[in-house]
Structure formats: structure tokens, C-alpha cells
Amino acid sequence: MSHDGQLNAFTASWLTQVSFTPPLVALGVRKDSHSLVMLQRGRVFTVNLLGKEQKPVAEHFVKPATTIGEKLKDVPYRPGKTGAPVLTDAIAFFECEVREIANQHGDHALVIGEVVEAGVHRDEPSLTLMDTGWHYGG
Numbered sequence: 001m002s003h004d005g006q007l008n009a010f011t012a013s014w015l016t017q018v019s020f021t022p023p024l025v026a027l028g029v030r031k032d033s034h035s036l037v038m039l040q041r042g043r044v045f046t047v048n049l050l051g052k053e054q055k056p057v058a059e060h061f062v063k064p065a066t067t068i069g070e071k072l073k074d075v076p077y078r079p080g081k082t083g084a085p086v087l088t089d090a091i092a093f094f095e096c097e098v099r100e101i102a103n104q105h106g107d108h109a110l111v112i113g114e115v116v117e118a119g120v121h122r123d124e125p126s127l128t129l130m131d132t133g134w135h136y137g138g
């Protein structure tokens, strides 16, 4: 995501499509994360899909930002159409503009984004949660 010239990124698994027309995706985002604040302010994000060999990249983005921008220092990226970072080594990406942020009651916000740009860098299978052996649950 991008806000006021600052960039951040985090590893996410709670993502799903929620509309064909317009193309919308919903992302569950921890309310105590740095990323939610940036999404509320900057209103843009990129979903970068990683390849099977890129678990270390996912591991890198799991840690909370100590300083905003610091997690992207050693990872190649370019600013996308929305300004949010497109990771150069990701296999594919889609860029979104935030249309709604909901879920007053839960510990994660539901961030609904409209896909405004997308691309494929390499036509390869993506890294899944199952591949990592990790889980994201309470």
C-alpha cells in the first residue's frame, strides 16, 4: 500500500473475490497493523502473488513494520498505476483502489478493493498457504 509517499507491504492469506462487475476483492486486515492505517489513508493496495520458491519473501513480509518503508528496502519493486508497490519478482499482481472498509465488530477490518490494473510476470503456479506449512488463525 501507499500513502503520502510512504510504502508498506505485508503477507496476507485472507483474500477472496467478492464481485464480477465491478471486479472486487475483499481482504481481511488486522486492526492493529500498520497496514490498516495506511489503507484507510492511502486507499490503494497491490496484491502480489508469490511463486512456489518464494516462501522467504512471504517470511520477510510477515514481520510488522518497525519503520514504514523499511520492509521494502531490500525487495525490488516499482510503483504501480495506483502508486502502491508492485514487486518485480512476484509472479503476478493486481492493483486495487479501496471502495469500502467494514467489520466494525471484528479484530480484522474487511477492506474491499476494486481491481484497476493487473499483470502476469511469469506464468507459474502460486505459493499457497498449504505450501508454506503455516497457518493464520487464532
Ligand SMILES: Cc1cc2nc3c(=O)[nH]c(=O)nc-3n(C[C@H](O)[C@H](O)[C@H](O)COP(=O)(O)O)c2cc1C
Pocket (backbone or CB within 6 Å): 008, 009, 010, 011, 012, 013, 014, 015, 028, 029, 030, 032, 033, 034, 035, 036, 061, 062, 063, 064, 065, 108, 129, 134, 135, 136
Ligand atoms: C501465513 C500468514 C498469513 C497472514 N495473513 C494475514 C491476513 O490475511 N491479514 C492480516 O492482516 N495479516 C495477516 N498475517 C499477519 C501479517 O502478515 C502481520 O500482522 C504483519 O506483521 C503486518 O504488518 P504491518 O504491521 O507492517 O502492517 C498473516 C501472517 C501469516 C504468517
